[in-house]
Amino acid sequence: MFIAMNRFKVKAGKEAEFEAVWKGRDSRLSEMAGFRSFHLLQGPADAEAGITLYASHTVWESREHFLAWTKSEQFREAHRNAGGNKDLYAGPPQFEGFAAVEGA
Template sequence: MFLAMNRFRIAPGQEEAFVPHWRKRNSYLSEVPGFVSFNLLRGDTTAERTLFASHTVWESEQAFAAWTQSDAFRKAHMAAGQSPRDFYLGPPQLELFEAVL
């Protein structure tokens, strides 16, 4: 199993707009072989930001890599440019994990 997470630092006061924005997105993940599941996670809040993470589970690292080269990936990320920029405090931070247990 392989996990990919994008961590987002969201501006204070933007949280309630950020979640529905993600809910409306079409990720096209269900079209990709090896995709297992997706969650949008909300983390802690500080005076500076609220932490969110998109969390995808894949059958393998190869399945994730194939997703990044797929038409589904391109379609999903074309719409990402339509996100309001005032949501984000900088670019997302990609973190990749291989399940070991």
């Protein structure tokens, strides 16, 4: 199992707009071999920094399945308009990938 996460620092006051973008997009993840699940997670707000932390979380059968997604037409279509929402973010997303060592 491989878990792919992107961490987003969303500007304070832009949370609802950020969530609407994610809820309204057609990711086409379900078309991909090896895809298991997706979650958009909201973390804590940092009033001092003026951000709320979010993470997109996808679970794949393997790292190879995830890499195939990143090279797919579905990936290109899902991310086609990503640059149009830069005003929502306090910096670029941070990717983190994890291979499962143990799990239930």
